Amino acid sequence: MAAMPPLPLLPDEPAVTPPDDAAGHRERLRGRLLAGGGDALLDHELIEYLLTLTLPRIDTKPIAKALLREFGGIGGLLTADAAALTRVKGISDRSAAAIKIAHAITIRMLKAEVAERPVLANWQALLDYLRADMAHHAIERFRVLHLNTRNMLIRDEVMSEGSIDQAAVHVREVIRRAIDLGSAAIILVHNHPSGDPSPSRADIAITRTIADAGAAMGIVVHDHIIMGINGHVSLKAQGLI
Template sequence: MATEPDNTGHRARLRQRLFEGGPDALLDHELIEYLLALAIPRRDTKPLAKALLTEFGGIAGLLTADAEALARVPGMGETSVAALKAAHAAALRLLRDQVAARPVLANWQALLDYLRAEMAHHAIERVRVLHLNGRNMLIRDELMNEGSLDEAPVYVREVIRRAIDLGSAAIILVHNHPSGDPSPSRADIEITRQVAEAGKRLGIAVHDHIILGAEGHTSLRAQGLI
C-alpha cells in the first residue's frame, strides 16, 4: 500500500478550517499552500507557497503573474503553474459575471474590482476597451494592445472601428501602469480626448478612461479630464 505523506493531517486541518470558516479562515500562504498541494500531493508545499508570495509581492501579484514567470520559480512545474492560473481564471469569471449582470454605470464598484483583479499587477502595460450597448450593459471586454514596462500604444482609428463593428453605444478605456502609480500621463490624457472626439462624431460616447496600478486607480472622468 502507498504510504500517506507526513503532512496529510496538516492538510486535513487546513481543509476543515476552510470548510468551517470560509474564505477568510486561511492565511494567504495557507491558501496557496493548499492549492499547490492539490497539484503536488506528495510534497510539503508550505515553503514553496511562502517563496511564491515573497517573489510576487503577495497573493494578488502571484495570481496575476504570467505562466512563464511562475515557471521560473524553483519547484514550480507545469501542473502547479496551471493550478494557480486556474484559480485566477475562476476568480476573474466570478467578478466578470457580476459586472455583466447589471448596467456598468450602476455597478461601478464591481467593475473596479474586476479590473483590479485583471490588470493592476501586470508587469507590462496593457490596454483594454469595454464596449457597452445603449443600456450600458457590457457587450464585449477586449484586450486591444500590450506593450512594454511603461507604454502600450492606443490607436484611435482601431478603437473607433472596433466600436462600430460591435455596434457599441459607449466605451470605457482601461490600461494599467506597471510602476504601480495610476496617475495619468500627458499622453494618457491626450489620447483619451482624441478617442472621445472621434467617438462623438459617430455617436459613440467615451464614459471613462480608468488607469490601474498596484497603488490604486484613477478615473479620468472623475478628475475632470474628459
C-alpha cells in the first residue's frame, strides 16, 4: 500500500518536522497540565504547549525558549506587541495571536476581580491587574481609573502613550474627562519602562497639580501608582500627595 502523502502546511506554518516522539511529549505535557494545573509546567513548557495549538507539525520547545529569552520572561512575552513577536524565528501571525489572546484573557479576568468590589478595599487585586497589564510595557503609558462615590470602578482609560521614558499628561484633559464621567475620585497610574518605579520630580509635580485641580472640582485623587518590572510605588503611601 502506498504511503499516505503528508498533510499540507498551513499558509504561515514553518516547514519543520517534529521529532519522532513529539506526539508523546505533547501528550505528557497535556497530562501534567490537566492533572496538576499550570504549576505543573515550567515557564517554557507553558509557552511550548500554547504554541503547539498553532504550530502542530514542529518542535515548539526551542521557539518557546527563544521567546522567553527575547522578552525576558512570561510577563514581557505576553505584553509584547504582535510585530515584535513575529520577528522571532518560527512565530507566525497565528502564533502571535495565540499569545495575545492568552494575555487578553488574563487581563480580563484580573480586571473583573477589580470591578467586583470597592477599589480601596480590594487594593491587592488592583495591583495584580495593573502589574499584569502595565509593568512590562516598553512604552510609557498613563491611565486614569475613574471611581464613583462608593469607590467602584466605572471606567479605566489610557490617556496617553509616550516615548520610552515619558508620557504627555494634560491636566485639563484628565479633569474634564472625570467631570464628563461623573467621577467622584480617580487613581492615576503609569509605568516606568526602565523597570524602576521610583517617582521622578516630574511625576510628583504632575500628581500634585492634578490633585489640586481635582479638589477645586470636588474630585479626589486617591493615589498615583507607578508600575515597573521591579515593583510599584504608591505616591500616597510615600506621603507625596
